[in-house]
Amino acid sequence: MKRFQPIPSQLFTVFTALFILLNISITYAQSSRGTVRGKVVTGKNQVASNVSIGLEGTNFGTTTNEIGEFSFRAPAGSYQIIISYVGVERVEVPVTIIAGQTVTVPQIAVNASMSQLSEVNIIASRANRFTARISTDAAKIPLAPLENSQSYSTVTSSLLKEQQVFNVEDALRNAPGIQKMWDATGRAGDGGGYFTLRGFVTQTRLRNGIAGLVTSGIDAVNIEKIEVIKGPSATLFGSTLTSFGGLVNRVTKKPYETFGLELGHTVGNYDLNRTTIDLNTPLGSNVAFRLNSAYNYEGSFQNYGKSRTFSAAPSLAIKANDKLSFLLEAEMFYGRNSAKPFFFFYDSPKAMGITKVSDLNIDYKNAYSNDNVSSYSRSLNYFAEAKYKFSEKLTSQTVFSSSNSFSNGASPYYYLVTDARAIDLTRDPITKISPLPDLPGEANYIYRNDQSTANSKLGAIEIQENINGDFNIGGMRHRFVVGLDFQRQNSNQIFFGNAYGVVPINDPNFDYSSFNKLLVDKTNAANPLTSANTYPYIYKTNTYSAYASDVINLTDRFIASVGLRVDRFENKGTFKLDGTPDAKPFGQTAFSPKFGLIYQPVKDALSLFANYQNGFQNPAPYTDANGQTVAPKIQNANQIEGGVKMALFNGKLNGTVSYYRINLTNVLRTLPGSGGQAIQVQDGTQNSKGFEAEVIANPIPSINIVAGFSYNDSKFTKADADVQGLRPNTAGSPYLGNFYVSYRLPESAVKGLGVGFGGNYASKNKIINSVSQGTFELPSYTVLNSNVFYDRAKYRFGLSVNNLTNKHYYTGYTTINPQRLRQVLLTATYKL
Structure with a gap:
């Protein structure tokens, strides 16, 4: 396979020339333009997000961001800013745009509720429906x-x-x-x-x-x-x-100040039935409540398998006064699910003489166990946020989060084995079945297992304080965040496993449903939990952190950013099932810096960016050459990245093109020791580099496009001899692609009717890749999806077909996981 090479100098020259030409052409086209900025609020002085705004008689405009602000460029001249709504008097604000300057219009108040704002009349071809103008989380600072x-x-x-x-x-x-x-x-x-x-x-x-x-x-x-x-x-x-x-x-989703209700129901093949509700209601003048909830039942494309899930997410927003507000939220997920088939390798692909899925005889539609072998899961997350506005330029955010996960039940999985291994396993009274049939070739059997959880729990709390500011200092704009963070994890996870015999991998006469709840319960009763057959993950950790980040406008086109985190990690020790210590406590302190640069050749339309990013992890203790348990060194990943971001043609063409390189240090690796005993050292390295491109476009009012492509080249650069220089089996497919095209009929035709078509591509994926085990690849795949929708003010209908061509394809890392076949969905939604 041809190795990925660094971008040659000739290609850099071509890119540079293209950027210069693009810069010249766009700068010339926009040389007579100015910028319009402002903010939109509702009649109750609430920020109006995602509201379409345009200049009357033109195609220039935008939508407001999450805090109600807007900004767009347009040719010099005098105009009327128009905001128009169904059933609401439209708003007109005069504005004069001056070339090369920024005009800030007074705050625009509209006599409409948030539910009415969602019914905006399209008055200019300006809304790219699949873009988000500003993120408050990506940098913990509101940034475009x-x-x-x-x-x-x-x-x-x-x-x-x-x-x-x-x-x-x-x-x-x-x-x-x-x-x-x-x-x-x-x-x-x-x-x-x-x-x-x-x-x-x-x-x-x-x-x-x-x-x-x-x-x-x-x-x-x-x-x-x-x-x-x-x-x-x-x-x-x-x-x-x-x-x-x-x-x-x-x-x-967050509560808003007026009443709103959406009720939806979906049906589909594989017995899919899904009911949803989105209810929002004010509780007085300064309190709003919202509930999003869904019940979902679905069978499987295989002969066995089903899942029942229920989710509820209530939230309460309280505005105490103009400066102080609170947000209380809960997120509750409940599920009872049959396991989806996972095929692991007990014997290596090299030993089995196989390199790809077609070498196996897996029955794609066979679950290999009864769907009454299931597991119960529960996740309960609670959140509380307090925001205080010291001034328009300085705010405080205090956040509390409590996460609690629980699971109990069986999780079947299957080993691929050689025929010789299968025969050996049948000699064990636990795995014995009737004499194995004499079949030609290899890989004719699977070894059935499960890894259950026994009332496993994982709890986590986080308390975070962020101070955000936006000030001009020394002629430069500073947007910054200073934060404190505390996280605690308390794990009491108990895993245990049982074996359920060797069976043919594809025998139409074999009763695979015999791997059922009755057999699992009987086996569990015969094998009570002990330290010998359980795998406990019992530990407690505390993490104390402080961080700061500043985004500095050195000029209106040149932006620098700098950030640093100080992190104190304390592992309170790990424990065995009986509570006795398994590893000693230890603590580590890490420093994590970041830097960034942005230059905008075309203001608010084109950015050249570069960054240095850091990541670190605190791995678990390991055993050294002396047989001693050693506190590990911190693993560090350092990334350099550069590229281009765009929001061209008044936001109709958005996208990012980037090249990155990540170097990981202090990777644990194994070396041969004296007497044939392996020893572990923590001096390994890994490299990951690649290219990504994304486009979100709205070329004409009725068409929206989302597309992306990526290439990743990962390899171990200093590792065990078994994997030295090879791609990790966790890295996935080197090449990935996605696209989606949406077409809505023009306003003059049937309003609200549209169609969509898209899909995903993934190249071959090496899920096993080593000298000793050989190489095993999942095949490349292209999965296509389509939909038709009819969206009006009070109702919506949608028809989707996923995996349109009924493609057989697999995902996994170190495993083979069959994926869902064609599914047809029909949804009806009522909106009030």
């Missing part, structure tokens, strides 16, 4: 994407609603560079689904910028948007919630 030197992708609720995506895991198919490897297991401590991002494993551990741990898949009923923040991000988010590849932050 072009002002943030770190690359990130945003998946909006508008896109999820149009595609009929019901969970966070599926929603991430719209973000470039991230790939699902495992569905959520439902086990406490495992978290939600597992993904790979820039060559490293990550999960959805953050909610509104702080800890929001989960056990099962995350229902999207309460999601306003999802942010995939790329690269090591420990400076602002710490080490316990992030990975070296980045993080996933889910931003939730």
Whole structure:
């Protein structure tokens, strides 16, 4: 396979020439333009977010951000700013735009509620429905994407609603560079689904910028948007919630000041039935309550398998006065789920003589166990936030988060074995079945197991204080955050496993449903929990952190950012099942810096950016050459990244193109010791580099496009001889692509009718990759999806077909996981 090479100098020359030409052409086209800025509030002086604004008789305009502010460029001249609503008197504000200058209009107040604001008449082709103008979490400072030197992708609720995506895991198919490897297991401590991002494993551990741990898949009923923040991000988010590849932050819906109600129901094949509610109601003049909830039942594309989930997310917003406000939220997920098939390798692919899935005889539609073998999971998260405005330039945010995960039950999985291994296992009375049939070839059997959890619990609390400021000092604008953070994790996770025999991998006459709850209960009763057959993860950790970050406008086009975190990690020790210590306590102090630069050749339209980002982790103790348990050194990942961000043609063409390189140090590796006994040292290194591109476009009023492409080259640069120079099996597919095109009929036709089409591509994925075990690849795949929708003020209908071509495809890392076949969904929603 051809190795990825650094970008040659000739290519840099071409890029430079293209950027110069682009800069000249855009600068010339916009040389006669000025900037309009302002803020929109409702009649109750609440910020009006996501409101469309335009200049009458033109195609120039934008939408307000999360704090009601707007900014856009337009040719010099005198205009009327127009905000128009269904059933509400429209607002007109005169403005004179001066070339090369910024005009700030007085605050615009509209006599409308937030529910009415959602029914904005389109008066200019300005709304790119799938973009988010500002993020308050990505940098813990309100910044537009072009002002943030770190690359990130945003998946909006508008896109999820149009595609009929019901969970966070599926929603991430719209973000470039991230790939699902495992569905959520439902086990406490495992978290939600597992993904790979820039060559490293990550999960959805953050909610509104702080800890929001989960056990099962995350229902999207309460999601306003999802942010995939790329690269090591420990400076602002710490080490316990992030990975070296980045993080996933889910931003939730918030209460507003008027009544609103949406009721929805979805049906689909595989017995899908889903009911949702989004209720918002004021409770007096300064209190608002909102409830988002969903009940979801679904069978499986396989012969067995089902899941029942319930989620509820109540929230209460209280405005004590003009300076002080409170937000109380809860997030509750409950699930009873059958395990989805995971195929591990008991014997290596090299020993089995296989290199790809087609060498196996897996029955794609066979679950290999009865669906009454299930696990119960529960995640309860509680949040409290207090905001105090000292002035328009200085605010305080105090946040408390409590996360509690619980699971109990069986989680079947299967080992792929050689025929010789299968015969050996049948000699064990526990695994013995009737004599194995004599079949030709290899890999004719699987070894059935489960790894259950026994009333496992993982608790976490986080207390965070952020002071945000926005000041001009020495002629330069400073937007900064100073924060303190405390996190505690208390784990009492108990894992245990049992074996359930060797069976043929594909025999139509075999009763695979015999692996059922009765057999599991009987086996568990015969094997009570002891220290010999359990795998406890019992520990307590405290993390104390302080951080600061400053975004400095050196000029109106040149922006620098600098940040630093000081982090004190204290591991209070790990313990065995009986409570006796298993490893001694230890503590570590880490420093995590970050730097960034942005230059805007075209103000508010084109940014050249570069960053240095740091991530770190506190690994578990290991055993050294002397047989002693050693406190580990901190692992550090340092990233350099550069690229281009754009919001061209009045926001119709948005995107990011970037190149990154991440170097990871202090990786644990194994060396041969004296007497053949292996020893461990912590001096390994790993490198991950790649290219990412994302485009979110609105070329004409009726079409919206989301597309992305990524390439990642990861390898161990100093590691065990077994994997030296090879790609980690956690890095996923080197090449990933995503796209989605949405077309809404023009206003003159059937208003609200539209269609969408999209898909995802992933190249081959080496889930086993070493000298001793050989190489095993999951095949590349292209999965296509389509939808039709009809969206009006009071109701909405949607029809979606996922996996349109009924593609057989697999995900996994070190495992083979069959994915869902074609599914048809029909949704009806009533809005009040």
